[in-house]
Amino acid sequence: MRADEWASLAVIGTLLVPCVLTGMVMLPLTRRVGMALAPWAALPALGLGLGTGATVHWKSVLLGMQLYAPDEVTRTYLLFTGVLWLFSGLFARGYLREDAHLASFWGFFLATLTGNVGAVLARDVASFYLFFAMMTFCAYGLVVHERTEAAARAGRVYIVMALLGEVLLLAAFFLLVGTRVNLSFDDVPRVVAESSHRDVICVLILVGFGVKVGAILLHMWLPLAHPVAPAPGSAVLSGTIIKVGVLGWLRFLPLGHASLPTLGTVCVAAGLTAAFYGVAVGLTQREAKTVLAYSSISQMGFLTLAVGLALGAPEAAPVLIGAVLVYAVHHALAKGLLFLGTGLLPATGRRGWRGVLVLVGLTWCALEIAGAPLTSGALAKLSLKSAEAAAHASEALPTLLSLAAVGSTLIMARFLECTVPKAPEQGKAGAGGMLLSWGLLLAVDTVLLFWPPVGRDELPHLLAPKYMVSAAWPVLVGGLVAAVVWRSRRWRTWRVPVLPAGDVLWPLMRVLWPGWRLLTTGADREEEEQAETAARLQGGFARFRKASLDEVENAEARLSRLSHVGLALLLFLGVFILLLVR
Amino acid sequence: MTSVAALMAWPVILPLLGAVLALLVGRPGVRLVAGVASVATLMASSRLAWEVAHQGVLRQSIGGWGAPLGIEWRADGLAALMLLTIALVGPLISVHALDHLGDREDREFLPLWLFVWCALNALVLSDDAFNLYVTLELTTLAAVALIAVRRDLPGLDAGLRYLLFALPGSLCYLLGIALLYGAHATLDVGTLAQRVQPGPVTWVAAGLVTVGLCLKTPLFPLHVWLPPTYTGAPTPVTALLSALISKGSFYVLLRLWLEVFAPVLDARVGQLLGVLGAVAVLWGSFLALSQTQLKRVVAYSSVAQIGYLFLVFPMATSGARAGAIYLVVSHAAAKASMFVAVGNIHQAVGITALGGVQGLAYRMPFTFLAMALGGISLIGIPPSGGFIAKWLLLNESIGTRQWWWALVLLAGSLLAAAYVFRILRGSFLPLPAEVKVRSIPLRNELAPLALALIALVLGLVPWFPLELLAIGASR
């Protein structure tokens, strides 16, 4: 077998392994084996991320499926997707040891993984849509896994918004592919740039994937869905799945091929708003995972901003994309760790070496998100700033970003405040596996700080004092404020207000819900009532029929009188002859 | 002997012989004689049809006296087709009659039916206006006897009613003929066709002939005698009446109208007949819908179906002629099967109301099938002769730019569907427990099925009858 065949085999395997495992978990016969192997399903993806594969082209699958191209985006995405899914899987094995719906979890976990990996590998529009949809709909299973009312509500919001997103994307794809029916990603940016509907497509793409990204005003599902899912689920949801939205932007927007300043500015504005809005609302939350979800919203704001800049400044697009990737990797791992940590801490407890270890780890990750010096967060922010410089963005931007960093610090502090005190003193037995996998992930995260897959050239600047300072002061300020607020909680009179998770959703629902009820009237009504209206109608018809037929009957009776027949006869004859004579 | 004379004589002579013999032999042999006569007549009729199909129109003057003095007989495609229809439908009905009527009745029924058959064949073949009158009257008289064959009140009442409505009809016809003879000194249809001129006498004569025959057929608004007569008569007789006997007078009207009057009359009278036909269609169908007695539903459907026939007059094209005749033939088969099926139901459960059909589909599948197929033909849904007829008429109405007749045809079939399925529907209901089912001989189940199959076959191979019809369509 030749090398490239091996390479393509690797690609196929990356996709098929989780796919086949899904099947195995579904079938009772092979379920146990499947579930045993499930945690490792993401390993091939990780491998492919490290190595290189070869493009696969299946003409007869879907509308001609193409998979994998060895470009930076794909590799990076594969890498962090693989890592996070792998360790979340390993973590889940311990986390869900005595879970009621274990098989269901693994089924959806693997299916979502398949969709996720597929979306990264896909090289043509149709296949991308296929895997994207697969991921979206299977992730629903992770959201509602707990089978609680809250989970159901969150799931409903999630699925509705996801559907809206899908629909917009579908519209965008129709406009995009046109009569070519399907399109390879090699041509997409060019085609979009040249398309007569360019702006419409871009808007649809931005909004459509925006739902997944959790961009401002499309973010309502995040704070609902993340908390209800089991920890590993929320980890991948917040770590990789929302990144696929960003991937969609990178794949479909004409970055570097066309300049759309207006749209770009809108995106930048939206990004910044998200960055602050997420923090603002997040600070009002009580539930740790919800806080993290809002932090994700604000973090995604930075990526939105970067993409916006790339839209505005084609020449700087490559750099910005690089920055986006760095940021994606950093956020994926850090946020994944944090979410897993929320699941881990109750198991280990906060006393004892395990607890301390976890607390230290969590703090480290929090600092990463806050962008403290010498953390992956610092690297991410650094590359972002330099990319902005390349894009000649406005002078205010760096300051705003630093302010946002202050916000990040605050919200991380809020997170710790919500997590640590609630955690039990002593942990339960059997947290070992979870701790191990978590620790390993933390290790990988740290390793990736020194050998980042992208943005290596920024690495040296990390130690430059100028950057150290610019990275440090927001964290210090934030930490200070947090400390003050924390210390003052005894005597200060005001409290942080509490907003319901999903903030703007609720006023919105008040408008939409009645409409939906109206649309579905009768679905819950019993047959009889419906039948009776129909019966009334039929009765009316029958009465009318009867009456008219009776009329005819009477007429017939009158006609049957002998004399009338005679008259009819004469009349007939008369008319007949009359017609002839005249 | 295979001379033309013989060819045309046998179909008339054989049933006559049979009838007389049957009367003479009485009880034991009557069925045998009738059976032999029927088979013989069928063979004679088909032989004649065969010859017509191959040699074209056949003529024969009775007793060697040619027109104008003597009586001309003429066998064209139309006549041949009618002969075949009578020879196929009639015997099947009489087969059913055997077990439907009592012993004494069928001793009298069979000869009478043979008389009717003889008269009808003569009517179909004769090409002489007065001869047509005579055969018409013979048919009527034999029919009246048939109606009253049970000698019960309903039968007698129906018979008298029929007689007293038929008489004025045929007398009107006779007066018309008399006037024509007075004007043109001939009774031979062919000669008349050449001699008639537009003019008062022709008009009055045409009027009398038309009205008289419309009363006999009958056409709305002269149809009122039909339902009581049909319901009063024994079912097999009703079948004969509506399938064959009523067609006799229409046949005469069609002949005279298309061959003699049409050229010399204003198109508006054609429209008049058409309008009356249309009204008949709707009127009959509505009344059929409102009936509660099975037999009356079918009877009123006859009123409607006869209405279709009269749509030929406003169009007066060869296509319309073909359509009308096709309807005559397929209606004969379909309606006969319907009536016979009704007879079976009555015999089996003794219920004359619509409810009688309940559970029919399970109890008497063949009868049910016959009813279904017959009904389909009445509605005019393919595959059935009724559809072909409707199709031809529709085409003509569009072709002659008289689309309103198309509307009537279509509306008529919808109404027909309404009353036919009103019957069929019930037959799927479970059989009511309290009803006692008398088993009836298989023969009686198969007779209506055979009739219905004729209607079906007419819908599957229409090209053969149509080709036959084309022979001698115009003189």
Added chain:
Amino acid sequence: MTNTWLPLSVLLSSLLPGLIIFLLAEEQRRTRTLLNLLAAVTKLVLTGVMAWGVFQGRQYETRLPFLPKADLVLRADSFSLLFITLSAVLWFVTTIYAVGYLEGTDHRSRFFGFFSLCVASTMGIALAGNLLTFFLFYEMLTLSTYPLVIHRGTPEALRAGNVYLRYTLSGATLLLAGVVLLYSLAGAVEFTERGALGAVAAHRTELIAAFVLLMGGLGVKTALVPLHGWLPVAMVAPAPVSALLHAVAVVKAGAFGITRVIYDVYGVYLVHDLGVMQPLAIVAAVTILFGSVRALQQGDLKKRLAYSTVSQVAYIVLGVSIFGTASTIGGLVHLVHQGVMKITLFFCAGNYAEELHVHRVSELRGVGRRMPLTTAAFTVGALGMIGIPPVAGFISKWYLGIGALEAHQPWLVVVLLTSSLLNAGYFLPIVYSAWFQAPREAWKPSPGRWEIGLLLLLPTVATAVLSLAAGLFAGAELSPLGWTRLLTEREFRP
């Protein structure tokens, strides 16, 4: 070279068994089943042979004398084969299903007799070579389905039967009027690629009138709003019947007819030129939305499915009534896809009713645990209806959307997407409560090894797999998509 016998024998392969089955006694169960399956297999084989032949460019035509200027013509072209193959395959599975479903009920001989007649008429409709022949079989279909609709013999069934007849016969009347009108213009119009009426294109008014009449007639069976009333009522029929009615026989006959009229009678260019295409598209669009909304309001599972059929079949009409290649492909391929998916859904509904006596959506809570395979099949069908890849429905929707834009009618894309949202609105709640909600009270355990008798389970799973495969391997040459591409390109070849 022309083969005369194959089309006729395809027709007879279900007509004759039907007639024989009528004569079988009720208790001759084995014979009847054997006969049914034998016929179904025969038809499959014959269809396969014919499909291959047509793919090779062979001609298949049976011509019988009927009326002056109008023969009975049975011809197999690529379009009819699309439909025949669909019916042959689905008839096979449905037969198996029906055998299992009607186990131990009354009047099975009658049922299977009419069942075969129904399929025979469908075959006739598919193979009809001219408008007259088409009409004959179209009417035959009405008659042979009526007894199936009222099979149960309950008053409710009879009422449904009345409604069914009222609609279909009125439709047939309109159709007949249209056929006659065209006949008087151009004789018994032979179906020919890119239209047979070029010679009489001058008679615009007559042509438009005829078109309207034909669409009116065919629209009834296609259940276009406002002629859809019979479809939800006909739900009282046994599940296999509903399945067949919705997937292949009746509604499809209508859609097929509309396609025939537009492409092989008038010719798409003429129709476009007459300006009757846009109105049809509008009607279809209205139907799509109306059907979806009404489906949202149904509490009865089969009723909900019925309304979804109303909207789904309108997709086909929409596809063929948009001027352009892509949309046509979308419409035609949906003819097949909708069939496979919808039959799956009805099988599932039948399984629920048969095994657990569940008829209402609200009673489906937690049914997924008790009947996982059935519910999985249902899920596949539902996702397909919404148009989620890789289920077949996605392919149709993809092409329809592209086609709508190709024809510069973006509003149709909006319609399509709205309807997908609505579809999701009435399908996903079912899927959710079936899988994720706990049952009200525990289901009674299945007596057998499987969740339900294999005769009912296998067809369900098979069709589900089919609808998955049709979507996943749409790119293959002999997939429904590949086939429709082939014949559409022929249709539009200038």
Added chain:
Amino acid sequence: MNPWLVYALSGVALFSVGLVGLFSHQHVVKRILASNITGSGVLLVLVALARRVPSGPPDPVPHALVLTGIVVSVSSTALGVALARRMARLQAEATHSPEHEPRSDGEGP
């Protein structure tokens, strides 16, 4: 005016009278008689028509027709009367035994 026309006209008159009678009377026997009158009217017209040419022998054909016509009308009258008699008897019996009533759709005598 020439005699044959008188005959013809009176024939027509008879015909009309009979026709009116046929449709204005309920009683069966009266109607049978009316039909007889109608018939005679027609036959009279025929006889009159035999004399179309003022001079020369009358046309024999109408006479033949008239004879036939008479036969027909006689037989139909006979049949009618026979039926009427039998019916009258049955009705008489029916009045004695009430359980089987004569059916009356439309008018009976």
